[in-house]
Amino acid sequence: GADALQHRFEQVVESEQRIEPRDWMPDGYRATLIRQIAQHAHSEIIGMQPEGNWLTRAPSLRRKAILLAKVQDEAGHGLYLYSAAETLGVDRAELTEKLISGRQKYSSIFNYPTLTFADVGVIGWLVDGAAICNQVPLCRCSYGPYARAMVRICKEESFHQRQGYELLMTLSRGTESQRRMLQDAVDRWWWPSLMMFGPPDADSPNTAQSMAWRIKRHTNDELRQRFVDMTVPQAERLGVTLPDPDLEWNEERGHHDFGEPDWEELGRVIRGQGPCNAERIDRRRSAHQEGAWVREAAAAHAAKQASRART
Numbered sequence: 001g002a003d004a005l006q007h008r009f010e011q012v013v014e015s016e017q018r019i020e021p022r023d024w025m026p027d028g029y030r031a032t033l034i035r036q037i038a039q040h041a042h043s044e045i046i047g048m049q050p051e052g053n054w055l056t057r058a059p060s061l062r063r064k065a066i067l068l069a070k071v072q073d074e075a076g077h078g079l080y081l082y083s084a085a086e087t088l089g090v091d092r093a094e095l096t097e098k099l100i101s102g103r104q105k106y107s108s109i110f111n112y113p114t115l116t117f118a119d120v121g122v123i124g125w126l127v128d129g130a131a132i133c134n135q136v137p138l139c140r141c142s143y144g145p146y147a148r149a150m151v152r153i154c155k156e157e158s159f160h161q162r163q164g165y166e167l168l169m170t171l172s173r174g175t176e177s178q179r180r181m182l183q184d185a186v187d188r189w190w191w192p193s194l195m196m197f198g199p200p201d202a203d204s205p206n207t208a209q210s211m212a213w214r215i216k217r218h219t220n221d222e223l224r225q226r227f228v229d230m231t232v233p234q235a236e237r238l239g240v241t242l243p244d245p246d247l248e249w250n251e252e253r254g255h256h257d258f259g260e261p262d263w264e265e266l267g268r269v270i271r272g273q274g275p276c277n278a279e280r281i282d283r284r285r286s287a288h289q290e291g292a293w294v295r296e297a298a299a300a301h302a303a304k305q306a307s308r309a310r311t
């Protein structure tokens with residue numbers, strides 16, 4: 001009966017085995033995964049825009065090839081994640097519709113503008129760095145298809161992070177104005193990167209249940225702390241200052257103390273009022289409309305193949 005199913009589900013989760021698409025799962029578990037995986041997929045797809053903005057203006061052929069590869073990887077990540085969501089009984093077309101009508105979220109970070117080429121490096125270093133911190137534990141998520149998608153995605157994110165750091169290392173060895181450009185990009189992206197981890201634990205309605213289901217493996221604040229600790233020595237090596245006067249090593253805790261991000265700002269960006277929200281969604285909507293003929297042609301082709309196979 002229902003109790004036996006619930007019991008078996010809990011046993012699988014508690015023994016660190018994986019829940020698979022055909023297994024019984026509580027409705028709330030399914031809904032939470034659809035919400036998180038869809039939001040994650042949308043983030044990868046919308047996340048192509050800020051860096052894509054610099055593809056035609058990369059300073060060298062080498063930088064252009066690297067950036068092109070990275071942006072294409074993000075498209076791939078979006079597609080694996082939509083496929084993982086589809087194993088839960090939703091349809092990718094429906095998820096896209098929810099994104100472009102503003103009914104599903106994507107990461108706040110992609111609503112900030114990319115003003116200089118240094119932003120490309122800083123996105124790799126900080127944004128992909130934060131993504132790795134958040135996503136490595138998701139490789140142990142209790143839902144099999146999501147956990148497995150994360151393994152490959154994390155490998156590619158590591159390459160993204162390295163390319164960003166290497167770009168910034170080059171800038172840091174450059175001219176005075178290149179070093180200023182680097183510092184300016186760090187100043188603009190630091191706080192939004194900390195906000196990627198979500199609201200503080202006390203204001204995070206979903207964390208407790210998602211941890212109990214072993215979808216999330218750490219709280220938002222735990223991961224944010226891990227990210228700060230990981231990033232500080234890298235900033236030192238780059239010779240940049242992280243724009244937080246309260247940032248300092250706390251010997252007793254064995255971690256860095258740091259200041260409070262502007263949570264009001266995160267709330268505004270999540271509600272759609274960030275600097276680039278409207279532009280990002282407009283761009284996504286028009287790309288979707290411009291692609292309508294491709295979807296129609298693919299569907300017509302598939303129908304023709306299927307009818308040939310029958311005869």
Ligand code: FAQ
Pocket residue numbers: 035036039040041043044047048074105106107108109123127128131134195196197198199203204205206207210216220270
């Ligand atoms: N932005 O209760 P919680 C990438 C929402 S990395 C927007 O703490 P939860 C790689 C949250 O959905 C970025 N919304 O929620 C890349 C919830 O609203 P809801 C994507 C946010 O789910 C790099 C409400 O606030 N990564 O794409 C944000 O337990 C470079 C309450 O929050 C992922 O999605 C935010 N920052 O924890 C690509 C990772 N924070 O849905 C291109 C997977 C919170 O109830 C270029 N996701 N909200 O209406 C997660 O780990 C979690 O979903 C969190 C949020 C940690 C993001």
